[in-house]
Amino acid sequence: MTSLETCGGILTVDLDALAANWRNLRDRLAPGCACGAVIKADAYGTGAAEAGPVLVRAGCAHLFVATLDEGIALREVIDHWGLDAAIHVFNGLCPGSAADMAHERLTPVLNSLAEVADWSAYCRLRDIRLPADLHVDTGMSRLGLPEDELRRLADDPSLLDGIVLGHVVSHLTSSEEAGDPSNPRQLAAFQRARAMLPGAKASFANSSGIFLGPEYHFDLARPGAALYGVNPTPGQPNPMAQVVRLQGKILQVRQIDTPQTVGYGATHAVMGPTRIATLGVGYADGYLRSGGNKASGYIGDVRAPVVGRISMDLTTVDVSDVPEPLAQPGMLVDLIGPHNPVDDLAGACGTIGYEVLTSLGHRYHRIYTGGIHVELDGLTT
Ligand SMILES: *Cc1c(COP(=O)(O)O)cnc(C)c1O
Numbered sequence: 001m002t003s004l005e006t007c008g009g010i011l012t013v014d015l016d017a018l019a020a021n022w023r024n025l026r027d028r029l030a031p032g033c034a035c036g037a038v039i040k041a042d043a044y045g046t047g048a049a050e051a052g053p054v055l056v057r058a059g060c061a062h063l064f065v066a067t068l069d070e071g072i073a074l075r076e077v078i079d080h081w082g083l084d085a086a087i088h089v090f091n092g093l094c095p096g097s098a099a100d101m102a103h104e105r106l107t108p109v110l111n112s113l114a115e116v117a118d119w120s121a122y123c124r125l126r127d128i129r130l131p132a133d134l135h136v137d138t139g140m141s142r143l144g145l146p147e148d149e150l151r152r153l154a155d156d157p158s159l160l161d162g163i164v165l166g167h168v169v170s171h172l173t174s175s176e177e178a179g180d181p182s183n184p185r186q187l188a189a190f191q192r193a194r195a196m197l198p199g200a201k202a203s204f205a206n207s208s209g210i211f212l213g214p215e216y217h218f219d220l221a222r223p224g225a226a227l228y229g230v231n232p233t234p235g236q237p238n239p240m241a242q243v244v245r246l247q248g249k250i251l252q253v254r255q256i257d258t259p260q261t262v263g264y265g266a267t268h269a270v271m272g273p274t275r276i277a278t279l280g281v282g283y284a285d286g287y288l289r290s291g292g293n294k295a296s297g298y299i300g301d302v303r304a305p306v307v308g309r310i311s312m313d314l315t316t317v318d319v320s321d322v323p324e325p326l327a328q329p330g331m332l333v334d335l336i337g338p339h340n341p342v343d344d345l346a347g348a349c350g351t352i353g354y355e356v357l358t359s360l361g362h363r364y365h366r367i368y369t370g371g372i373h374v375e376l377d378g379l380t381t
Contacts, residue, residue: 003153004363006249008248008281008364008365009246009247009249009363010247011245011367012247012367012368012369013046013244013368013369014369015368015370016370017242017243018051018055018371019058021227021240022035022060022227024241025221028211029210029214030362033217033222034219035221036060036064036222037051037062038064038206038222039051039052039055039089040224044225044354045244045361046244047366049073050368052074052076053077053081053371054370056081056085057083057225057371060085063078063088064089064114064158064224065086065087065088065089066089066090066091067089068094068101068106074087075104086107086166087105087107088133089101090106091133093108093111098243101126107132107133108132109169110132110133110134114284115161116153123163124162128255129162130162130163131163132163132165133165133168133169134153134167134200135169136170137263138190138254139169139185140172144169144171150196150197151279151319166198167201167202168193169202171204172186172206172209173186175206175207175208175212175216176208176233203219203222204216205227206222207226207227208232208249209221210226216324218273227240228244228357229342230241230342230352230353231355231377238341238343242337242338246334248297249281250329250332250333251314252329253275253278253319253327255274255275256270256274256368257356259271263307263308263309263311263316265308265309266326267293267308267309268308269316275320275322275327276307276316276319277327279314279333281314282315283311284312284361285313285361285363286356288349289309289310290350291345292310293306293308293309295348296340297317298333299332300326301333301339302322303321303339305317315335315353317333342357
């Protein structure tokens with residue numbers, strides 16, 4: 001627990017905005033295409049134990065996580081609320097994990113023929129049939145069956161004995177660039193792969209992939225980032241609602257009247273009369289150090305630029321433009337908010353919204369608004 005009177009930061013997650021973003025994406029899908037939700041990495045830093053149930057209650061029947069451990073924790077939460085959803089595990093079947101995967105009713109995304117053999121053997125030994133997805137590589141060269149493995153599978157369907165094949169899955173490399181030739185190239189490769197596995201459903205589009213058009217939708221979409229407010233159409237207005245607000249609390253304000261420098265390395269020089277507010281948020285909280293001298297805070301509508309380097313636990317902002325009564329110890333500065341959404345902070349830090357969100361720290365006092373939030377007493381989530 002953290003105190004509301006925290007001397008650090010307050011992270012507010014708007015669960016109604018999350019659900020609205022999911023419905024927004026669902027409504028864009030081609031007829032017959034279901035909308036899943038990717039809640040790996042603790043729902044991109046926002047909290048999978050809160051996001052998962054809210055999304056399932058909104059109608060989402062397919063949740064995706066990256067790892068077995070994430071899947072186990074999520075299954076406990078979903079069961080706890082008496083809900084039901086398929087939980088797909090992107091990283092697939094690590095050696096020795098089949099029993100846990102089956103016991104927790106998780107759906108592995110099988111990434112190689114070896115994983116297919118492992119899951120099939122587990123099923124045949126117990127004379128049961130269990131679901132799995134099959135990831136085919138169409139250009140990411142990361143996970144998934146390359147074309148030659150896929151051909152061997154197509155030539156010998158008995159390799160899938162015991163497996164209830166759910167979705168054939170592939171992942172786009174450049175979906176946020178609508179005009180990138182990789183997109184149609186991967187689409188064609190995906191269609192060739194599907195033709196080798198007739199009857200299986202298909203899942204292709206991530207957040208930005210949904211915006212490439214209905215031919216990219218297939219049977220199940222897998223949006224992640226857009227659910228949490230990251231713009232899936234960079235360069236165009238953001239169609240998503242902001243889910244995250246991050247506020248840093250002012251610990252001290254100092255009036256500087258003589259020329260001096262601010263922070264480690266003396267990277268910011270103050271020449272004339274200036275007021276500097278020190279916030280109890282730093283890079284140990286995931287407020288990325290690369291935002292030093294670049295990122296912006298806001299008090300109300302007034303910008304308070306980050307000056308000097310960001311420290312481990314502290315950040316300094318210039319509040320000279322803010323009326324003095326509004327920049328006092330104990331008051332809050334938006335570090336992610338209406339005027340500086342996730343993508344803006346990411347831009348200032350030279351990274352992407354995904355990294356800003358998944359870096360969100362664990363020292364923040366977290367507030368969940370909307371949804372139906374009940375304390376998860378006694379749950380190991
Ligand atoms: C993370 C991930 C997604 C979600 O991507 P976003 O760009 O966040 O929508 C979908 N599919 C796979 C395989 C992923 O790893």
